[in-house]
Amino acid sequence: MLNERETEEREYLAHVQKKLQRTLAELEGKVSDSYQDIIEAKKYLWVNMAQLDAAERAANRVDISLSIDAGEKTVARLQKIRKLLGSPYFGRVDFRTMRQPDAGAYYIGIHSFVEEESQHHLIYDWRSPVASLFYDYETGPASYFAPMGNVDGEITAKRQYKIKDGALEYMIESSMNIHDDVLQKELSSTSDEKMKNIVATIQQEQNAIIRNETSNELIIQGAAGSGKTSVALHRVAYLLYRYKETLSSSDILIISPNKVFSDYISNVLPELGEEKIMEVGMEELAEKELAGMCRFQTFYEQVEELLNRDDPGSVERIRFKASREFVRQLEAFMGYADKHFFEPADILMDRVQLSAQQVWSVYERNMQLPVKHRLEKTALLLASGARTDDGERLTKSETNKIKTAVKKMYKYQQPLGLYKAFYAHANQPELFKMKGKSLIEYADVFPLIYLKMYLEGSAPYDRVKHLLVDEMQDYTPVQYAVLSRWFSCKKTILGDSKQSVNAYSSSTLQTIKAIFPQADTIELSKSYRSTLEIMEFAKEIQPGGTIIPIDRHGEPPRIHTCDSHEHELDALRKLSEGFLQSGYHTMGIICKTRAQARQVLDALNHLQGNVHLLDFESEQFHEGITVTCSHMAKGLEFDQVVIPFVDAACYRSEMDRSLLYIACTRAMHALAITYTGQRSPWLP
């Protein structure tokens, strides 16, 4: 028997759906009309082309493009209505202000929906001011910030709904924030090959980040699975909604670790009704800067090299270049170069002579400019101020001669030459080693760019109004120094210091905070991805920290001890076949190195079609079995994770420990580990 409330709710749902259906039909009609209009206008233009003059043709083209614009807007609305029809809303708050006797019901959904005749809001967008009540308060006194000021009042009731394919699956009357049962249900579902939106179950501390409008720089340190990436993407959607007049999706840039990660998160914003955001990797940005100068090792190649080879020299080079002290030394070197690498000399020409002293005094006044611009300006100022004995101005060719002479007074013309000079100056030439002809190590890429900026200047990315940097722990102080020069806009910087894939070059939260002293920092410690059993296991591998696992239970992680390598490969085959029979969608076999991943791939040859290798070059994340390495899997998640070859020889260093932790925390529901011989000391 349905109780009275549920009957009421079903009636309201039917009412909203009727209105949505009607709007849908109207919009479909509009789309079809505007399609016809465009065809007609094009036909007219085509048939009458010869008779129309240029102005008429141009006017016609403008009409067509306006119709296309209008049509596109209608299609976008249509898509939103279709989405709402499947699941119109997920929450309701009944709120009354101090001056109202009765509470009004506010239904919260992924988009807003206003009844045309009455202009009554049947659904409020989750980003609207009033919707914050749903995320921030239990029943009782509450307030929200509206454009006209703070609105105080009382929440008299809160409800949550699960509406799927237009049908009410369940509703929960709750005095609580977001009822735990609903969150548990969401988290227990199987994974997708794309990240999902979390609008229905955003938690209060996450909502504070999403709706933060005051921080110019916001650092989010979040434990594995705490929702950092989800929250950052919802924050982007919120800012696009809040500042729709001044901010568009093309003003935002995400720096993400790899193409697969970009693909994995690519659906969240379109699901929220926003356009896709541009994503770029650090290396793409570096490539643009160093084009024509040199090639470089990638970050993943650097990590692979460290994992496969003990090379204390390489570790020392990476460590040195990952410190704040290194940036300080580079900057001190720039100061030194300003004074010592410019050797002013007399410029003696037939009609005019300039003394070294004159040259120096103009050069000195323009020290704030990049060297190249400084030299150009020095030459131009000298030339424009100079006069011949007859009081004449200099000719163009004389000016050019001064330019060439001044340019030659600077000792280094090429960034790479200047960069090498830094190591000579520091008396540590062993800290710079080319990898090959015109090929530099990854650790040298950003310091070289930093010096190139000093030497030649660089074009800042002024169009970007908000920068999002994910996996912040993987970037070094010199990378942040370069990023700050490129992007002077607002920034959201997120990551987890416990999930570094290269222990020698990772940045701690303290380091990042020191680099951005004005930034606000928020820490998220509740972890949502994995079951309690998996998180407890992972915490034993990487102890310390304040991670709080969600109270969701599953099978304890299983450790398979094998007699031989062959036996271990057999165990992997069985686990994979078991997965294919289970209801899970994704399984990650997460290895330490690429070579191991290839071995596993060979062992699973018989499951072809269900198995995918996820490597540096991969662009997509697929359903089924993914064989990959920890450093490629970060940011991703799988229903089930298997970590092979966790023996004492393979997982022994601090870096291995961190990679093992990353691999374990990718698992949502099930985790298995295999090894042969002696188990890794990092295993609980």
Ligand SMILES: Nc1ncnc2c1ncn2[C@@H]1O[C@H](COP(=O)(O)OP(=O)(O)OP(=O)(O)O)[C@@H](O)[C@H]1O
């Ligand atoms: N409020 C929430 N409601 C429902 N699911 C959530 C919520 N917060 C996080 N999750 C889920 O938890 C998982 C982890 O989220 P996300 O990948 O954003 O975390 P992360 O902190 O970036 O993780 P990591 O650093 O380990 O890669 C995802 O499946 C996400 O949907």
